Amino acid sequence: MIRFLLNRLLQGILVLFALYTITFLLAKAMPGEPFTSEKNVSAETKANIRKLYGLDRPILEQYFIYPKNVLLEGSFGVSTSKGRPVADIIAQSFPNSLLLGLCALGFAIGIGVPIGILSAVRRNSWLDWLCMAIAMIGICVPSFTIGPLLQIHVAAHVPGLKVAGWGNPQDVLLPAFTLGLVSAAYLARLTRGGILEVLSQDFVRTAHAKGIAPITVILKHTLRGGLLPAVAYLGPAFAALISGSFIVETIFQVPGMGQHFVNAATTRDEFLLLGLSLFFGFLIVVMNLLADLLTGLLDPRVRLEGNKD
Amino acid sequence: MSLLELKNLKTYFHTRAGTTRAVDDVSFSIGQGEIVGVVGESGSGKSVTCHTMLGLLPQPPAKVEGGSVVFDGEELLHLAQPLLRAIRGKRISMIFQDPMSCLNPYLRVLDQVAEPILAHENASREEAEERALAMMKKVGIRDAEQRARSFPHEFSGGMRQRAMIAMALVTNPDLLLADEPTTALDVTVQARILKLLRDLREELGIAVLFVTHDLGVVADVADRVVVMYQGKVVEQGAIRDVFSNPSHPYVKGLLACRPTFDTKYRILPTVEDFLETKTEPDGTTRLEERTGMKDRLAELEKAIPEDGNGEGSSPSDLLLSVEDLRVHFNSGGGVLGGLLGSAPPTVKAVDGVDLTLLKGRTLGLVGESGCGKTTLGRAILRLVQTTSGSIRYEGEELPAQGSPELLPFRKRMQIIFQDPYASLNPRLTIEQALVEPMLVHGIGSSQSERRERVASLLEEVGLSSDHLLRYPHEFSGGQRQRICVARALAVEPDFIVCDECVSAMDVSIQAQVLNLLRELQDKRGLTYLFISHDLSVVKFTSDEIAVMKEGRIEEFGPAGQIYGNPQSEYTRELLEAVPRAEF
Structure with a gap:
């Protein structure tokens, strides 16, 4: 187990370094620099600013300075567009995105998994057909359609719900629902597929041959195996949910992390871009690890030693 | 009164392709504490019969069209689900074929x-x-x-x-339904399970319905036998009567076409030698005994060679020799293992094997699952990386895997796999599948010439040249294996590895493929490495035999010697475990 964790930790570091390298190269490949479009600034000032941010050094040197600062000083650099440390920006916006993402995840699991189970158990019935049709719609309709529809038809009529804004506990409901809907739809389809797969296995027939009630067969014999595909999907999906969505956060005016991803790219804010990418990569690595641990917990055949000793 | 009585049971499958009469008018009974064997080939309806009794069939597509199943005075077919569930698993239990997936x-x-x-x-x-x-x-x-x-x-x-x-x-429970309970097991394990079932019957007085395709197993375990064919019971009776004096031609054929330790034929009789399907004017089919059957058997008997094992070979006829061959597999150690340089654990699939193969002969390689026989066969063909050791082909060391010098040897060595469903690409026509190896080895100068060769190959393996443009799914399992044989022959090899190539087949099909392999060997002077877990089949096919255990050769020698006077304890154990129908 410890060996497995160490192995995954090493892999994670390699993944993050590769991610850093690619993001760095892409950022450098973008035409221009953070301050090229600033007008009304003298060439001398520009040179000073470039020096301040270390942009005047050779690219290879810049490539090594950033990880050195991250590792030795815990500094993710300073945003060139906002003039604040990247770490501060993340620390301020991430809790909002985290709360929104967690609630969205709750919606996704609470709606998606039961629908998937129901569809699988009643496969090829009108109920299955209806559930899967709704799931398909959930996947197809984008959040910038669902969001405004909820604002117009729900928020405007239900007292206590605001069309947009952030501050009261109930403000999280509509954006979380909007954000979680796509995941719920995917989860429903994955759960249905997973359970159908398990239902066709021989051991389910064995369970029926024992004379167990059908509902027990589903709950006891198929659920664990049937949820495995959903769990594998949830790892990266969870990371994506809690790191914020530009669209949903913009529609509902949530001060989350999503806006910064887009702004960092459009303002050529290299350090913010690198910091956010690394943070997102870190979340993905951790969530995948959690998903694998959960898989190991559900499926006793999966060995987490990473090695057969 | 019998414990379970089936009367005129009919279970049909209604699909878009039509109606399949999986169980068609089946009647038999089981008494208290009796073991009844139900034997039949795949598709004979034996499993469906079992599942119908317990209401375990998905309906639709299955539908019970008629008949009755009376268990201890109670009709099971029309019992409400909760009441049936109370019997299922409590008074009637079931065990299934594959203990891993079940x-x-x-x-x-x-x-x-x-x-x-x-x-x-x-x-x-x-x-x-x-x-x-x-x-x-x-x-x-x-x-x-x-x-x-x-x-x-x-x-x-x-x-x-x-x-x-x-x-x-x-x-x-009062009744145990055992659906192919030992089919997925090695012979030694099977022998122990069969003994266990007999002992439990003695001790607990439980009745057993034992479903299997293996006649030897039935003879070993059952008191009475029910033989099924195409959904119908063709014969039933006390085990001794049915085996020593079968009356139905299908049963006669089934008993004759299965190689046993005592089989003397060089070419096996097949079920077709005994059985003829006649179509009545009204469209129904009727099974009849073939008239020329006696002459055919006499003809086969005449072909038995005097010394039993063909002509002798001198040592100069050596085709292939294997010396101290080892194949070890590493299971990966991850990034950490790589960094620390710690040796990952190894699986010694083949661990120091010496073998010699003589030209025009068959070497049988037997052993239980996991003993390394398949890996050895593939290592000899350089299909897996070997760890150490040497393989000499006609005195020449085989070039390493991946080396371009290996190509001419590839042409001379071919393989036929176990599963003819998985080993033919479903997206290639038969012609494409057979022409491909010819193109690789530059055989045939034009497309028409190659097509001609493929057509004659198909005829050689008992198929027709009309089949050229068809896809694998249009053929039965036996036909597919013939196609695989033709594909192996397409490059005119001298040596073929047959890796469990009849193991997945019914005995009647198995007999046909074994006969085909023998005919081809006689005609083309082929050398076979015949890998199998079935000692009776290996006895029939092989001149020399190697018994493998845990990556090593336990015993190696002429077939007669291995079967008549085994030297190693393990070989003896294997031979004793084979169920035999001897009365």
């Missing part, structure tokens, strides 16, 4: 064994687990206390089947 991999073995008690009796969890554990000990699960809380994948195949049996018997 045990739930996500639940501990003890929980699964105790489950029927909890479902049917008003017992506490502790009590149920205690009884489950006692039953696990009774069926011979070693260290049951320590292992009860393990998961199925931590059990060996034999132990899993014992767990299945414990699970079926834990509620003290």
Whole structure:
């Protein structure tokens, strides 16, 4: 187990370094620099600013300075567009995105998994057909359609719900629902597929041959195996949910992390871009690890030693 | 009064392709404490019969069209689901073919064994687990206390089947339906399970319906036998009567076409030699005994060579020699293992094997699952990386895997795999599949020439040149294996590895493919390495035999010697485990 964790930790570091390298190269490949479009600034000032941010050094040197600062000083650099440390920006916006993402995840699991189970158990019935049709719609309709529809038809009529804004506990409901809907739809389809797969296995027939009630067969014999595909999907999906969505956060005016991803790219804010990418990569690595641990917990055949000793 | 009585049972499958009469007017009965064997080839309806009794068939597409199943005075077919469930697992239990897939991999073995008690009796969890554990000990699960809380994948195949049996018997049922319970097991394990079933019958007085395709197993375990063919019972009676004096031509053919240790034929009789399907004017079919059957048998008997094992070869006829061959597999150690340089654990699949193959002869390689026989066969063809050792082909060391100098040798060495469904690309026509190896080796100068060769190959293996443009799914299992044989022959090899190439087949098809291999050997002077777990089949096909165990050759010698006077303890154990129908 410890060996497995160490192995995954090493892999994670390699993944993050590769991610850093690619993001760095892409950022450098973008035409221009953070301050090229600033007008009304003298060439001398520009040179000073470039020096301040270390942009005047050779690219290879810049490539090594950033990880050195991250590792030795815990500094993710300073945003060139906002003039604040990247770490501060993340620390301020991430809790909002985290709360929104967690609630969205709750919606996704609470709606998606039961629908998937129901569809699988009643496969090829009108109920299955209806559930899967709704799931398909959930996947197809984008959040910038669902969001405004909820604002117009729900928020405007239900007292206590605001069309947009952030501050009261109930403000999280509509954006979380909007954000979680796509995941719920995917989860429903994955759960249905997973359970159908398990239902066709021989051991389910064995369970029926024992004379167990059908509902027990589903709950006891198929659920664990049937949820495995959903769990594998949830790892990266969870990371994506809690790191914020530009669209949903913009529609509902949530001060989350999503806006910064887009702004960092459009303002050529290299350090913010690198910091956010690394943070997102870190979340993905951790969530995948959690998903694998959960898989190991559900499926006793999966060995987490990473090695057969 | 009998415990279970089936009368005119009919189960049909209605699909868009039409109606299949899977079980068509089947009647038989089982008495208290009796073991009845139901024998038949795949598709004969024997499993469907079992599943129909317990209401385990998905309906639709299955539909019970008529008949009755009376168990202890109660009609099962029209029983309400909850009442049927109360009988299922309590008074009638079932064990299935593959103990790996039939045990739930996500639940501990003890929980699964105790489950029927909890479902049917008003017992506490502790009590149920205690009884489950006692039953696990009774069926011979070693260290049951320590292992009860393990998961199925931590059990060996034999132990899993014992767990299945414990699970079926834990509620003290009156009747056990055993659907191919030993088919997936090695012979030595099978022998132990069969003994266990007989002992349990003696001790608990339980009746057993034993479904199998293996006539030897039925003879070994059952009191009476029911033979099924195409959904119908063609013959039933006391085991001794049916085996020593079969009356139905199908049963005669089935008994004759199966190679046993005593088979003297060089070419096996087939079921077709005995059986003719006649179509009546009204469209129904009728099975009839073929008239020329006696002459055909006499003809086959004449072909038996005097010394039993063909002509002798001198040592100069050596085709292939293997010296101290080793194939070890590493299981990966991850990034950490790579960094630390720690040696990952190795699996020694082949661990120091010496073998020689003589030209025009067949070397049988036998052993139980996991002994390394398949890996050895592939290593000889340089299809897997070898760890060390030498392979000489006509005195020349075979070039390493991946080396361009290997190509001319590839042309001379071919392989036929076990599963003809998986080893033909479903997206290639038969012509494409057969032409491909010719193109690789530059055989045939034009497309028309190659097509001609493919057509003649198909005829050689008993298919027709009309089949050229068809796809694999349009053929039956036996036909597909013939196609695989033709593909191997397409490059005119001298040496073919047959890797369990008849193991997945029914005995009647098996006889046809074995005959084909023998004919081709006689005609083309082929050398075979015949890999199989079935000692009777190997006895029939092989001149020399190598017995393999845990990556090593346990015994190697002429077939007559290995079977007549085995030197190693393990060989003796294997031979004794083979069920025989001797009366």
